[in-house]
Amino acid sequence: MNVIDKIPVTVLTGYLGAGKTTLLNRILTEDHGKRYAVIVNEFGDVGIDNDLVVDADEEVFEMNNGCICCTVRGDLIRIIEGLMRRRDRFDAILVETTGLADPAPVAQTFFVDEDVRSKAKLDAIVTVVDARHLLGEIDRAHEAQEQLAFADIILLNKIDLVNEQELGAVESRIRRINPTAVIRKSQRCQVPLDQVIDRNAFDLGRVLELEPDFLEHFHDHDHDDHVTSFSLTSDAPLLPERFFPWIQSTSQRFGIDMLRMKGIIAFEDDDDRYVIQGVHMLLEGNHQRAWKPDEPRLTRIVFIGRDLPRDIIADGFDGCAASKMVPQQ
Structure with missing residues (x-):
């Protein structure tokens, strides 16, 4: 399978309340013409709106917009391999981590498992940030720092709740941790999806060609x-x-x-x-x-x-x- 044929995988992460579920639901419901499979850490912690879910008892199930959702109760590798048997039913995979999760194990999957690596590629780690509360949380929430550190793309959300000076302080703090991630600003995660999805941002060689x-x-x-x-x-x-x-x-x-x-x-x-x-x-x-x-x-x-x-x-x-x-x- 060529790189071009590999299924792209986007990891959505972010601290509690940042808005990543809002972003996920946007992706699942917008009329963008693509079908996404979704893998979540623990269904109960994710909070996908109930009307989006048809049957939570199934490990793989259809959603009302044609997407497939998998709850990660087993191994990520096993689930991706299972999804590959349904390859014709979706165009890309989204992995949402819980608010307290380290995204590293997900990223590492695409290094260590040859079967997964041959069929899927990590497109980007997208971290959603709450502009209003980040500075108050980050010094005592190590998870928030690590989620920023892993990010290829940072969605700086809720910018309508801060003034220009506060926003500048948040950006400066983010850059102290991660100087290379792309930062996109948003209110209620209203950002063009092509700025966060299907970016091939984890491919450093590709990024260097563009920049x-x-x-x-x-x-x-x-x-x-x-x-x-x-x-x-x-x-x-x-x-x-x-x-x-x-x-x-x-x-x-x-x-x-x-x-x-x-x-x-x-x-x-x-x-x-x-x-x-x-x-x-x-x-x-x-x-x-x-x-x-x-x-x-x-x-x-x-x-x-x-x-x-x-x-x-x-x-x-x-x-x-x-x-x-x-x-x-």
Whole structure:
């Protein structure tokens, strides 16, 4: 199955009361011409309006707009495989997590299971944010920070309940956690659905094609927050024989706290850009395209995580440069 034939999966997450169920119900009821299968963590916590649901006792059931809904009482992999047997009945899959959930296990499914990976692709992690209450919740709600950290697209909702200064403070706080996510603003989740669905935003290579400077306009963020981010850059080309062992050992050592990692790598004697990203301990990467003649061959990596030891990670990264000498054992 080609990438083009893989079923796109969008993960909807967000803290309690942010509005993700409002967004989900919009997707399920709007006349957009697409059919969605929906997977939810725990049916009782999700709150889909009762009139949308035909029969909650069935694991897979039709909804009144032709969508299929699955409640996740078993394993996500098993459910996706079951959905694939009904592939002609929907165009894409939505996964809604509960308000207190970590979206990482869902994202990891598309790294670790080859069968799922061959049939489905993670399109984007969309995090819905309550502009009115985020600043009051985020310092004591670690889940809210982690949901922001994992996001590819952030729907900044309820902007009608804050003034311009408050909205600016919310955006600034979000950027301290996640400097690379796309932010869309909304009232009652009224945003064009093509801005959050079918974006292919989890594909870093694709994002870089659309926005070549995606990882460049970035500043380090040194705060005492639970989840923070920092970037590492190198003008010198990296040696693959040093870089790959280093990034693998880094992900194994700090992976529990390494929520997201995204990077463009310039290898020595390699005319192609290498794109890499990770979720916790799971990494994937490949060559994207050739470096352009006028393009600076600069390596850039962004780390988002919980109390990551920047100095240790930076020291290991520096040792991957071709200009660095490795001490003899």
